[in-house]
Amino acid sequence: MTRQRREFGNIRKRESGRYGASYLGPDGLRRYPGRTFATRADAQAWLALHQTQMRSASWTDPRLGRRKLGDYGGQWIAEHQLSLRTRDLYASLFRLHIDPFLGHLPLDQITTEAVRSWRARLRDQGRSESTVAKSYRLLRAILNTAVDDGRISKNPCRIKGADRENPPERPVASVPEVFMLADRIGPTYRAFVLTAALASLRWGELVALRQRDLDLEAGLIFVRHSMVERGRHLEISQPKNNRTRTVALPGVLVEELKSHLARIPPNPEGPVFTGERGGVPRRGNWRANVRWRDAVKAIGLPDGFRFHDLRHTGNHLAAQTGASTRELMQRMGHSTVRAAMIYQHATDSRSREIADRLDGLIRSQQEVRD
Incomplete structure (x- = not known):
C-alpha cells in the first residue's frame, strides 16, 4: 500500500486499487469521505472542495450532513411553531410528496439536480401545480434550517419559479x-x-x-x-x-x-x-x-x-x-x-373609471381650444 502526503489532507491507495482520503477539520478532528474513489484525481477533487470551503468559511461538518432527510424533516415539522392546521398540512405534504422520494437521502447528498428530478417526478405523476409548489416551498424551508444548523453549506432548492402557484381564478359573487x-x-x-x-x-x-x-x-x-x-x-x-x-x-x-x-x-x-x-x-x-x-x-x-x-x-x-x-x-x-x-x-375597474373621466376631461378641453 502506497501513501502520498499532500499540502492539504492525505490520499492513500488501497490494496483494492481505489483511493481513500482524509483531512483535518477546523476543530482538529480528522474527516473521512465515507467512501473510496476510483482515481487519485477524484480524491484530490474531494480534498480541494473541502479546502476551498474551509478557506471561505463555508465548511460544514460532514457528519452532520449524513442525517437522512426523512428524520430531519419530521423533526423540523415537530419543532417549529405552527398552527395546528399548518402543521397538519406540512406533515401531509412531507409524508406524501417529499419523504417517499427524498427521505432516504442524507442531507448533504440532496443536490439541485436531485431536487429538479423530484419535482419533475411529482408533476409526471399527476400532482397538482399547487401541491408541487407547496411541497417545494416546504422542502426549501427545511433545507434552509439545515444550512443554519451547519449540516449543509447551501440550499439545493434553487429552481427559479418552482415556488409559484398559478391556480385558476376563483369565482367572485356580486x-x-x-x-x-x-x-x-x-x-x-x-x-x-x-x-x-x-x-x-x-x-x-x-x-x-x-x-x-x-x-x-x-x-x-x-x-x-x-x-x-x-x-x-x-x-x-x-x-x-x-x-x-x-x-x-x-x-x-x-x-x-x-x-x-x-x-x-x-x-x-x-x-x-x-x-x-x-x-x-x-x-x-x-x-x-x-x-x-x-x-x-x-x-x-x-x-x-x-x-x-x-x-x-x-x-x-x-x-x-x-x-x-x-x-x-x-x-x-x-x-x-x-x-x-x-x-x-x-x-x-376603479382605474378604468379614472381613465374614462380623464379622457372626458381631455376631450372637453380640446373642444374648448378648437
Missing part, C-alpha cells in the same frame, strides 16, 4: 348574489354566510367566534381563534399565521349580526354560529345539510363556487374600496404582501 345565497341557505346560516363574505373570515375563524368576540356597538369583530378539524376532533388554535386581528364591519352586517344574536341564548363564552341542533358546523356535512350546490345553482353562480369563495368575494370588495395593501393584509389576516397583492387587480 353583492346581490351574496344576499340571495344567504336567503337560499336559510335563517340558521344567513349571518354565517354574510359574515364570511362581508368580513372576509375563514371557516375556522367563523366557527371559533364567541359572543364576546363581537362588539357590535363599535362595529368590530375580534378574530382571536380558529377551529381546526382533526378527524372527528375539534381543536381551538390561533388564526392562520398566528395573527389575531380586529375587523371593522359594514353597517349592514352589524344589523344582520344583531338580529342573529337576538335569536340565540346570550352567553359571552357561547358560540356565535351553531347548527340547527346547537352543534359546531362541520365542513364535511355542512354542504349537504344546507344543500349548498342547489342554492349556488339557483342564483346562477358557477357550479364550483365554494364556501371559501365568499371570503374571496369579500377580499375583492375590500380591494375595490381603494384600501392600501397594508390595510388589506390586516383585514384579511395575510402575513405577506404577495398574498394581499392578489386582490389589487380588483381595483382595475
